Amino acid sequence: MAKELKEVVNKEENYSQWYNNLVVKAGLAETSAVRGCMVIKPYGYAIWEKMHEVLDKMFKETGHQNAYFPLFIPKSFFSKEAHHVEGFAKECAVVTHYRLKNDPNGKGVIVDPEAKLEEELIVRPTSETIIWNTYKNWIQSYRDLPILCNQWANVVRWEMRTRLFLRTAEFLWQEGHTAHATREEAIEEAKRMINVYADFVQNWMAVPVIIGHKSENERFAGAEDTLTIEALMQDGKALQSGTSHFLGQNFAKAFDVTFANKEGKLDYVWATSWGVSTRLMGALIMAHSDNNGLVLPPKLAPIQVVMIPIYKGEDQLAEINVKLEEIASQLKELGISVKIDARDNVRSGFKFAEYELKGVPVRLAMGPRDLENGTIELMRRDTLEKETISREGIALHIKNLLDEIQQSIFNKALKFRESMITKVDTYDEFKKVLDEKGGFILAHWDGTVATEELIKEETKATIRCIPLDAPEEDGVCIVTGKPSKRRVLFARSY
C-alpha cells in the first residue's frame, strides 16, 4: 500500500481526521500560510471546474446570465438592511488602508498611516448589498424586469474554526441575484433554483438531498424565506449543501429600488438570491469515500478511467502500450477521460493505491498474460470488485459501467440516508437517537424560536428544514407538548 495511503486514518476511528487526511493526501486542497484560507490543488480544482461547468450550463438553461460585481463593499452598505448586518457584517475582513511604505526603523514594509480610507471596505461575505445598489440604476420600469444575474466569485467570512472545503475564511461560490416585478415570480424563481441545486447534487454528485424551508431562526440574514437542500454524511451529520432565498422587498427597500409597474404605479422590486460553494466539495468527499480513499461519481471525476501497464522491460511495455492506446482512443471517442500511467519509477501496487486514493472510478491493468489472452483486468472503485474481461467491445462495456457506477453510488448513499431517518415522538427518544444513531430525526415542534434554541443548546441538533413534502400530521411538540401540524427534520450538522 502506498505511503500516502498509510497515513490516512480509518473513518471509523476518527471521522474528522479521516476527512482531513483524504483531502490532503488525495491532492484536493491544503491549508495555506493565511489563517483559514485554503489552497485548492489541481486535482481538487479539476473537480470544482466540472461542478462549475455543469451548474453554469443549468443556470443558463434557466435564463440566467453571468456578471461580475466588486470584491469590496462600503461598510455603510451593511447597515442598510437590519437583519443582514447582524448576519454578515460582524466577522469579516476589513480593508482600512491602501498603501504600504518602507519601515523607517528597519527592514520590511509597514502600513502607511497617511493612506487611511475615509470609509472602510468590507471584503464581500455575500453581495446582496453592492448588487442591489447597482440594480437601482438598472431598473426603472417593469420592462427592465426580471434581472436574472449570477456571479462566480470568491467571498470571505472570518470563521474562527475552519475545515478544508467545509468552512474556510475564503471560499469560491456562485451567487445568483434576481429582481422581479411580482412576489409570485420571485417565489417561483427561488423554488426553481433550489430544484436546480437538488438536480445537480443528486444526479451529478450522486448525493441524495431533502429539500425544505429553513425555520425562521436558520434563515438567511435578510430573507423572508430560505429554501435548502440537506444531505447526510456517513457519520450521521447533516450538511447544508445549497440555499435559495426569497428576499421579499427587503433589499429593494434598503437600497430604494423601485419600478413603474404596468399600471404606471411605483412599487419596490422583489428579490431572490441563491448560492452553492466549494463546500459541495466537502459533501462529495464525505458522502462516498471509504478507507481506501475517495470514491468519485464518474460524472464529476477528472479521470474516469486509469490504465496501468504491468510489464518487465521496454519491449513488453511497448507492446502493452499499443493495446492500451487503442482502448484509450476508443474510450475518448465515447467522451470518456482516460489516463495511461506508465511511470517506471513506482511499482504497480503504488499506482493502484494512488488511484484508489484519488477515487478514479475504473482502473484497467494489463500484463503479459492479458496480452496473450486478449483480456484486461478491470477494477471498479466503488465496490473494489475486480474481474478479468475480454478486450473485445470493452469501450462500450466501460461506458455502461460508468453509468452503472454513478447510479450505484447514488443508490448506496440513498439507502444509507433512508436508514438514517428516524421518527421520534419524545424528547428522550430524540436525544437517545441523536447520541446512539445520529442521522436525521423527524419530530414534532411547536414552531417557536425558543423551543428550537433550547433543543440546539441541549443537544446541538438544529432544524435542518421543514421538508417540502412533509405530510400534514397532527402531533405535539416533543419539548413543550404544544400542538404541531407536521414533523420537521432535525440533525446535528456541519
Added chain:
Amino acid sequence: MAKELKEVVNKEENYSQWYNNLVVKAGLAETSAVRGCMVIKPYGYAIWEKMHEVLDKMFKETGHQNAYFPLFIPKSFFSKEAHHVEGFAKECAVVTHYRLKNDPNGKGVIVDPEAKLEEELIVRPTSETIIWNTYKNWIQSYRDLPILCNQWANVVRWEMRTRLFLRTAEFLWQEGHTAHATREEAIEEAKRMINVYADFVQNWMAVPVIIGHKSENERFAGAEDTLTIEALMQDGKALQSGTSHFLGQNFAKAFDVTFANKEGKLDYVWATSWGVSTRLMGALIMAHSDNNGLVLPPKLAPIQVVMIPIYKGEDQLAEINVKLEEIASQLKELGISVKIDARDNVRSGFKFAEYELKGVPVRLAMGPRDLENGTIELMRRDTLEKETISREGIALHIKNLLDEIQQSIFNKALKFRESMITKVDTYDEFKKVLDEKGGFILAHWDGTVATEELIKEETKATIRCIPLDAPEEDGVCIVTGKPSKRRVLFARSY
C-alpha cells in the same frame, strides 16, 4: 438613431470619452460605488467568458492545470523579494481587522479595535509570493517538476487614476506560475506562453501584436526577463496586452524552494509567470470599434447574428417568425449563436442602432416583401454594408461571411498598425512623429535606463519592447549618439 447611441461622442472628437461612452452604453461595464472597482455587466462578461474559455483550452493544451491560491498575502511575504516589494506592495488594499461591531455612539457599525490582525494581510496584486511559499512544500526532487499551474482570479492594485477595463483597482485575470528544473526549460515556457497570448489576441481578438522583450526598466518586478505583446489602438497609443516573465531563481531563493536534481544535488527551482486580464476587453473595444459602436470579431461575439422582423400586425409577425426560426435553427446547427428580437415596444430603427452599438457581426432583417420574394436583408457590422440576398443556402453563406469578417477586421487593424510604424533617426523627428502622427516608432537607443527615462520624461513615450524579430542594424542612439545594434519600439501607451 437610438437614444443610447446619440450619447456616444465621436472618437475623432474625444477618443477617451468615446471609449467610456461605448463601454457604458453597449452594456459592457460601469463604475461602482467602490472607487476604482467596476461592475462587469452581462454583455461584457459574456465576452470575457468567451476569452476565458478559449484561453483556458489553450493553457490545457499546453499542459497546464488550474488551481486556486488565497486572496490574501501576509505582508511580510512581500519583503522577501526585493524588487517585487518595490513594484507591488506599495499601492494595495490592506486588511487590518477581522470584525465590525455596533457603534456604541449611534447607528451603524464600526471597526472593532480589538479585532486587529497580528500581521496585516494584503489583497493579492499578483500571487508569486503566496504561490512560491506553497510550492516549497510541493517540490523535493526533479521528479516533482515541472509544475504548470494557472489560476483564474481577481486581483487588486490601488490605482489612482482608473478607466473601465484598462486600469481598475480590482480586475479579473489569469496568472500562470510554473516551476522548472532548468533555466532553459523556464525560458522556453515563458516564450511558449507569450506565443499562446499572441495567437489568442491575433486569431481570436483580431488584434495584431508585436512580440518582444521589455527593457530592464519596464520589466515585471522580480523578473529577469519580461516578454510582452504590444497592440496599437486607433488613437495611435500602444496597449500592453499580455506579459510572460522568466523569473530566474528569484522567487525560489526568496522562499527557499530547492530540489534535488538528477545528480542528487540541491538547486533552486526556476520560475515563470504570465498573465492576461480584463484589460484585453479594453484592447478589443478600442482596436475595432467605430462611431456607431462596438465592432466585435465574430469568434468572440456573444451574439453572432441578430434577426429582426419588420412587420405590421400579429399575423405578419407570425409568418415572418416562422421563416426566421427556420434560419435560426440552421445557423445553430452550424454552431452560430443567434438572437431573434421580436420586441413590439421599440421600433426597428431603434433595434438596428442597438445591435450596431453592441457590435453584433451580422444583422438580418426581414419584411413583408422579403417574405414574398424569398429574400432577406443582411448587414455586416464591420463595413456597415447592406445587401438583399436569397434565403436559399443562407446558413452556409453566413458561416463563410463570419469567417470573412473575422479576417477582414484583423486585416484592417493590421493595415492600420503597419501604417503607424515609423522609423526615425533623430530625436527631433521622434518628437514630431509622436505629436503629429503617434503610433509605434522604431528608433535606436543606447540601451541605458537613463536615456529611456529621459525620453519618457520629455515625451511620455516609453520603450514598448525590443521586438523579437528586430533585425541587427548598426545605428546610433537618437538621444546620446552612442552606438546601438538594433532599433527598439517606442510609443505612448495606455
